[in-house]
Amino acid sequence: MLYLSGQLGTDSTGTLASGGIKGETRQALENIKRVLAANGSSMDDVVKCTAMLADIKEWAGMNEVYVTYFPKHLPARSAFATNGLVLGGRIELECMATRTEDTK
Helix, strand or coil: CEEEEEEECECCCCCECCCHHHHHHHHHHHHHHHHHHHCCCCHHHEEEEEEEECCHHHHHHHHHHHHHHCCCCCCEEEEEECCCCHHHCCEEEEEEECCCCCCC
16 A cells, blocks of 8 residues: 555655646645556556535535546545645645556
8 A cells, every 4th residue: 555645746856736726736646646656556546535625615526626537436535624724725635546657
């Protein structure tokens, strides 16, 4: 199992992606995708995600992007509102996934 700690919607410089909740969700999922690939896994192997939202009213916008990253199956998911996220982010995502190959 791989346990990915919270990923914000930031690029490699630590800057939040533009586009509000949708842009940040897309960037957070791209970050997760990259970490999974580097560790012998993929989005198809994600079994659980937790979405922490700065505003629960943005759930629909987050979900619009989120579902496009899981075309084969939707992993189990929890979502909740927070009282603020690092860097003023709109979303933080953490995931659990299985490994599909040996990375050694």
